[in-house]
Amino acid sequence: MTAAPGGLPTVVGLERERQVLEVALEAGRHVVIEGPPGTGKSTLLRDIARSAGKRVIFVEGNAELTPARLVGQYDPAQVLARGYLPDSFTDGPLLAAMRGGALLYLEEFNRIPEETLNVLITVLAEGEIAVPRLGMIAAGADFRLIAAMNPFDAIGTARVSQAIADRICRVVLGYQDAAAERRITGTATGENGEVVDFAVTLTRATREHRDVRMGASVRGAIDLVLLLTGLARLRGEPALALGSARDAAYAALSGRIRIADGCDRSPESVIDELLAEAWPAQPAPSDPPDGAQPVTGAGDAGDAGDAGDAGDAGDAGDAGEAGDAGDGQGKADGLPPGPAAGHPIRSASASRLRRGRGQGGSRRTLSRAELTARHSSFGDVSPGVGQLDQDSLARLLAAEPDAAATLLADLALATDRQLAAVARRLAARVFVQLAAVGARPARGTRRLGPGTVREGDLDLDRTLDRFSGAWPPADAELVTRSWRAHRRSLCLLIDTSGSMSGLAVAIAAVAAAGVVLSADGRLDPSVVAFGSDVTRLRAAGSGRVPEDLVGELIGLRGHGMTDLAGGLRAAARELAGSHADERVAILLSDCVATSGDDPASALAGIDRLHVLCPLPAPESERAAAALARLGCGVSQPVRRLAEVAPALTRALSRSG
Amino acid sequence: MKTRAAVLRGTGQDFEVTEIDLDGPKAGEVLIRYVAAGLCHSDEHLRHGDIVPRFPLVGGHEGAGIIEEVGPGVTRLKPGDHVICSFLPVCGHCRWCSTGKSNLCDMGATILDGVLPDGTYRFHHNGEDIGGMCMLGTFSERATISENSAVKVDDDLPLDKVVLIGCGVPTGFGSAVHAAATEPGDTIAIYGIGGIGINSVQGAALAGARNVVAIDPLANKREAAEQFGATHSCETAEQAQELITQLTRGVGADKAIVTVGVVTSEVVTSAFNAIRKGGTVVVTGLADPAKNTIQISGALLTLFEKRIQGSLFGSGDPFHDIPRMVELYQSGDLKLDELITTTYTLDQVNQGYEDLIAGKNIRGVILYPDA
Numbered sequence A: 001m002t003a004a005p006g007g008l009p010t011v012v013g014l015e016r017e018r019q020v021l022e023v024a025l026e027a028g029r030h031v032v033i034e035g036p037p038g039t040g041k042s043t044l045l046r047d048i049a050r051s052a053g054k055r056v057i058f059v060e061g062n063a064e065l066t067p068a069r070l071v072g073q074y075d076p077a078q079v080l081a082r083g084y085l086p087d088s089f090t091d092g093p094l095l096a097a098m099r100g101g102a103l104l105y106l107e108e109f110n111r112i113p114e115e116t117l118n119v120l121i122t123v124l125a126e127g128e129i130a131v132p133r134l135g136m137i138a139a140g141a142d143f144r145l146i147a148a149m150n151p152f153d154a155i156g157t158a159r160v161s162q163a164i165a166d167r168i169c170r171v172v173l174g175y176q177d178a179a180a181e182r183r184i185t186g187t188a189t190g191e192n193g194e195v196v197d198f199a200v201t202l203t204r205a206t207r208e209h210r211d212v213r214m215g216a217s218v219r220g221a222i223d224l225v226l227l228l229t230g231l232a233r234l235r236g237e238p239a240l241a242l243g244s245a246r247d248a249a250y251a252a253l254s255g256r257i258r259i260a261d262g263c264d265r266s267p268e269s270v271i272d273e274l275l276a277e278a279w280p281a282q283p284a285p286s287d288p289p290d291g292a293q294p295v296t297g298a299g300d301a302g303d304a305g306d307a308g309d310a311g312d313a314g315d316a317g318d319a320g321e322a323g324d325a326g327d328g329q330g331k332a333d334g335l336p337p338g339p340a341a342g343h344p345i346r347s348a349s350a351s352r353l354r355r356g357r358g359q360g361g362s363r364r365t366l367s368r369a370e371l372t373a374r375h376s377s378f379g380d381v382s383p384g385v386g387q388l389d390q391d392s393l394a395r396l397l398a399a400e401p402d403a404a405a406t407l408l409a410d411l412a413l414a415t416d417r418q419l420a421a422v423a424r425r426l427a428a429r430v431f432v433q434l435a436a437v438g439a440r441p442a443r444g445t446r447r448l449g450p451g452t453v454r455e456g457d458l459d460l461d462r463t464l465d466r467f468s469g470a471w472p473p474a475d476a477e478l479v480t481r482s483w484r485a486h487r488r489s490l491c492l493l494i495d496t497s498g499s500m501s502g503l504a505v506a507i508a509a510v511a512a513a514g515v516v517l518s519a520d521g522r523l524d525p526s527v528v529a530f531g532s533d534v535t536r537l538r539a540a541g542s543g544r545v546p547e548d549l550v551g552e553l554i555g556l557r558g559h560g561m562t563d564l565a566g567g568l569r570a571a572a573r574e575l576a577g578s579h580a581d582e583r584v585a586i587l588l589s590d591c592v593a594t595s596g597d598d599p600a601s602a603l604a605g606i607d608r609l610h611v612l613c614p615l616p617a618p619e620s621e622r623a624a625a626a627l628a629r630l631g632c633g634v635s636q637p638v639r640r641l642a643e644v645a646p647a648l649t650r651a652l653s654r655s656g
Numbered sequence B: 001m002k003t004r005a006a007v008l009r010g011t012g013q014d015f016e017v018t019e020i021d022l023d024g025p026k027a028g029e030v031l032i033r034y035v036a037a038g039l040c041h042s043d044e045h046l047r048h049g050d051i052v053p054r055f056p057l058v059g060g061h062e063g064a065g066i067i068e069e070v071g072p073g074v075t076r077l078k079p080g081d082h083v084i085c086s087f088l089p090v091c092g093h094c095r096w097c098s099t100g101k102s103n104l105c106d107m108g109a110t111i112l113d114g115v116l117p118d119g120t121y122r123f124h125h126n127g128e129d130i131g132g133m134c135m136l137g138t139f140s141e142r143a144t145i146s147e148n149s150a151v152k153v154d155d156d157l158p159l160d161k162v163v164l165i166g167c168g169v170p171t172g173f174g175s176a177v178h179a180a181a182t183e184p185g186d187t188i189a190i191y192g193i194g195g196i197g198i199n200s201v202q203g204a205a206l207a208g209a210r211n212v213v214a215i216d217p218l219a220n221k222r223e224a225a226e227q228f229g230a231t232h233s234c235e236t237a238e239q240a241q242e243l244i245t246q247l248t249r250g251v252g253a254d255k256a257i258v259t260v261g262v263v264t265s266e267v268v269t270s271a272f273n274a275i276r277k278g279g280t281v282v283v284t285g286l287a288d289p290a291k292n293t294i295q296i297s298g299a300l301l302t303l304f305e306k307r308i309q310g311s312l313f314g315s316g317d318p319f320h321d322i323p324r325m326v327e328l329y330q331s332g333d334l335k336l337d338e339l340i341t342t343t344y345t346l347d348q349v350n351q352g353y354e355d356l357i358a359g360k361n362i363r364g365v366i367l368y369p370d371a
């Protein structure tokens, strides 16, 4: 929390956004500014505040921002000594801004716990807040709330609640265009010409690279210029030298870009690749011999070495990382080049060999002739036996993601083994990437609760209850309030019976990856597939990575009949293992049971059942709705891959 | 040209892996590069002396490969084609071929000489003619074979797996489906679970048998049988008799299939006693042709109207059955991958047969390195 500083850069562009903001604030409205990091949210706001002569109070939003820290709190020592006197209350940033008629700037708004955000509702609605033992505080006429946040179209990310969203205007900022970015970088660094052009080109390229989930912002370009010119000065290089460019780019950009989930490469290898493209063609002599070497791309040795630890699926759910919200724009469409080296895909497990005609389908492979008949693009994607043209597939993914995903799911079952092997590796990564478009941990699973652990805010009321009067209070008399998890356990239950095929399989794969990615350690889901019998794909706490899970899942196909009740009971068994306050199952199925008991009889042990119904026929939509109603959950149709994440988000935010 | 091959020079000897000469294809013939060859018990019969062929002979009659060259007049195949070999040639014209019994084609007369239809040999060594087992000689990197011995298949199939459709799969499957004519609800007893018997298990299960009883003294074979569709397995014929009596309320098995490595009169008698009135014993396993391996009561045959049915190559039509089994493999109904217990190099062929005798393998397969 800092007060607004003085000397600020002049804002480049953003004229229209400024006008909207100024008018909104003038009209007494509160505003949320939404945009990826580095798009000028803070800069614009500071500038507006300065020109309006207003004070800004900055609050960095994060998961530890408790209501007390935002509103303010009594000084424990004074309360214990003298009781609750208004003098003993220290205003937090919210009260300070309200009383002072200032702008309260809440950054990372959607990372703030729901319980904390809820204290804002009356502030936004009524312009006042009731603070326990302090009384009603009214906001000054000039008080405004300005929130900033990254786009949040992600699995498991609770949207800002309707109660708040309904009382606030929204202004969206995107990345600057190239010219504006050059001007910003130039102004911030005092440089111009080639070095700025180069830094901006390279930085922008990181946002387009297909293996990158989130590229670097203009902050990267600014740092790159500063480091590059500094290095050149230090090393006495008269012109841009590739060696220094690489050193500077690693330092300025590698920490700022987020590699797509399921992609085995290091940020450095991406930078190397981009550097080779962005490097201005110029006569080599000015370079030192080693610097003159063209930088190798994806196949770099460093790349291979990093393959093992790049399985950063868990990374995606890391709440601690600021500013890595997926921007969801075009990042998932690309394919990583070259087959993955790192993730061994487990074959469709010890596929139980049992007799019976019904088993045949699950082992079925598809001949090239059949694939040609099913997919008009097959010939382009696989021009010959054993071949998979990744560029062609990448193009198809960009143009028609659903058709591409369906093809990929089928390719994974090709009779052509080489093709099937490559397709499985790719499919695992592509489906995880599709699921990971901005995948963010589910929020709102924690509540403030009292405890005697020595951390968190002092719970004065409870401490006073215990206080003997002897100063200083004993350890055992102190009660603190800290976040306690509202524990929820989750099982994703996937129908792999004969009726699930093609796109439905792709939808299931994306959902499975999505659930695991959004789990964030706290919500460690189990995943179970069922047809006529049940296969556990992931046990809670097993840590099985999504690539692995998806690789197995897409090999499971057409397991004959649909024993919904059997599947639900298996989910209940998975959930029974955890000590959770709420046991949630998400069922992905057409809900048409063709064998086993009535599914309604198998809901024991599931507190809430949500249903995602892929490619629903009216009949199955009805069945899904009925089942979800019985399970105290919601049922949602999923017709396209793009609908998977929002549907999961809705389901996950419904419970708890 | 030269090729490395496993040559059998006489009864009781090991295969000798050596370089020999190979002639290119003449009229109606093709040059094949083998990708894989299966180790069937029939070759072991030749080595052991149960059955005596013309020596010397390049072993191997289960094979799959890629056509490299075609001789004059070849119309069915072209270079680059992927094929599964049929261990019996099919001329298409003889009485048997033209009446839907092409597994009995007259061209099969010389399979133990290994001479090509024109009466000459393509393998030679130091001026000596060498035959190819079943006119194929799949224990060789390359061979020249009749176009009547090769069935073209799609390029995307794994030849190292579908090679089993050259003998073991159609023979075993067809013994149950064609020769025994398994019907839904049948109780089928299968004696001997090797590369042939296991496929009888698959065939019987797929044809809808209610009970598939697999009999083999070896535990690993019984376990495999249950994985491939057997409903019951027994260690001895006596146990099987008792079980079948229970399962059928004393009526007996509908059919019994004998696929033991070396057929004896004991096992045929057991099978004969296990079947019901009007039932069939299919004898697929081989033995010394000079021995009488069927000794049963003619009166019981008559009074109970039992049948004893021989079966060669599954009693089907290879050019029809081989593609059909490929399709069953692709549809997931027929398991091949899991049939292959061990793979060998050509140089390990004798080891492969030791393992077969020791009962270690469901099926062993020789893989040739990529050309």
Ligand SMILES: NC(=O)c1ccc[n+]([C@@H]2O[C@H](COP(=O)([O-])OP(=O)(O)OC[C@H]3O[C@@H](n4cnc5c(N)ncnc54)[C@H](O)[C@@H]3O)[C@@H](O)[C@H]2O)c1
Pocket: B039, B040, B041, B042, B043, B045, B167, B168, B171, B191, B192, B193, B194, B195, B196, B197, B215, B216, B217, B218, B221, B259, B260, B261, B262, B263, B267, B283, B284, B285, B286, B287, B311, B312, B313, B314, B356, B357, B359, B361, B362
């Ligand atoms: N008719 C044909 O067209 C044809 C084709 C190929 C093979 N064959 C013959 O089929 C037979 C089996 O070949 P394979 O490759 O499966 O052999 P294999 O050696 O792989 O299997 C033979 C199995 O029989 C078992 N066995 C031996 N004696 C037994 C007994 N008394 N009771 C029960 N089980 C017994 C063994 O334990 C072994 O598992 C061989 O004789 C072979 O020559 C016939």
Ligand SMILES: Nc1ncnc2c1ncn2[C@@H]1O[C@H](COP(=O)(O)OP(=O)(O)O)[C@@H](O)[C@H]1O
Pocket: A009, A010, A011, A012, A013, A014, A035, A036, A037, A038, A039, A040, A041, A042, A043, A044, A176, A184, A188, A218, A219
């Ligand atoms: N439109 C702009 N005009 C001037 N500088 C900008 C602009 N956009 C970004 N910057 C510069 O980029 C950096 C990051 O901008 P900032 O406003 O902090 O982004 P955000 O708050 O969206 O993360 C700052 O150094 C700022 O000077």
Ligand SMILES: [Mg+2]
Pocket: A038, A041, A042, A043, A107, A148
């Ligand atoms: Mg900011």
Ligand SMILES: [Zn+2]
Pocket: B040, B041, B042, B061, B062, B087, B167, B168
């Ligand atoms: Zn054979």
Ligand SMILES: [Zn+2]
Pocket: B090, B091, B092, B093, B094, B095, B096, B097, B098, B102, B104, B105, B106, B107
């Ligand atoms: Zn014929």
